Amino acid sequence: xxxxxxxxxxxxxxxxxxxxxxxxxxxxxxxVKLLELFAASxxxxxxxxxLPVSEWADALQAGPLNVSxxxxxxxxxxxxxxxxxxxxxxxxxVTLTDFADFLPALDMPTTAExxxxxxxxxxxxxxxxxxxxxxxxxxxxxxxxxxxxxxMNAAIELAVKAxxxxxxxxxxxxxxxxxxxxxxxxxx
Numbered sequence: 081x082x083x084x085x086x087x088x089x090x091x092x093x094x095x096x097x098x099x100x101x102x103x104x105x106x107x108x109x110x111x112v113k114l115l116e117l118f119a120a121s122x123x124x125x126x127x128x129x130x131l132p133v134s135e136w137a138d139a140l141q142a143g144p145l146n147v148s149x150x151x152x153x154x155x156x157x158x159x160x161x162x163x164x165x166x167x168x169x170x171x172x173x174v175t176l177t178d179f180a181d182f183l184p185a186l187d188m189p190t191t192a193e194x195x196x197x198x199x200x201x202x203x204x205x206x207x208x209x210x211x212x213x214x215x216x217x218x219x220x221x222x223x224x225x226x227x228x229x230x231x232m233n234a235a236i237e238l239a240v241k242a243x244x245x246x247x248x249x250x251x252x253x254x255x256x257x258x259x260x261x262x263x264x265x266x267x268x
Contacts, residue, residue, distance in 0.1 A: 084119035085184040086112075095159050103150060110140045110150055114174075115182055122265055125230075127179030130171045133164070188228050192219035198229070203236075203246045215248045227255065234258040 099107045117129045117139055137144045154160045163173045189195045196210030196219060209215055235254040244250050
C-alpha cells in the first residue's frame, strides 16, 4: 500500500481535536482510516476517495449513520467535500481539501544515475545492471517523461501480482500499463 504522511502535530490540529472531542478516540481512529483509504486510492493525486456507499461503513468500521455523521462533520469543517452522482448505485466521492499535506515527499529522479541508485537501493539490483546501455536508455526515457517513484511503485505492485521480475525492461512495460490506467481515470 502506498504511504501516507501524518504531519507532525497532526493530533493537535483543530479539526482533529474537534473530532476527538465529538466522537472520542473512535472518531480519531476513523480519521486515520480515512487517510489510509486516501493512501490506497487510485485518485489520490486529486485527493479523492471513491467507494460504493455500501462499502464506506466497512471501510471505516462504523455503522452507516455514524459514517454519514462523521463525513458531514468533516465537510462542515471544510476538511473534505462529498459528492454523489444522481444515478442509482453511484459511489460516494470524498475529496480531501488539503490532501497534499498527507502525501509523502518523494523526490522524482531526474537523471539516469538517480534511477540507477534507486533500483540498486530499493530493488537490490546489481550495480552492473545500472550501467547496462539498455537500462541506461530506459532510465533516461523515464527522466524525459517525468516518471514518478509512485508510478514505479505501482508497476512493482503489478510485477509482484503477475509474478514477474523487477528488471527495468519488465517494469517499463508495466509502467506503460500504470500510465494508461492513470489516463483512463483522468478521462472519467
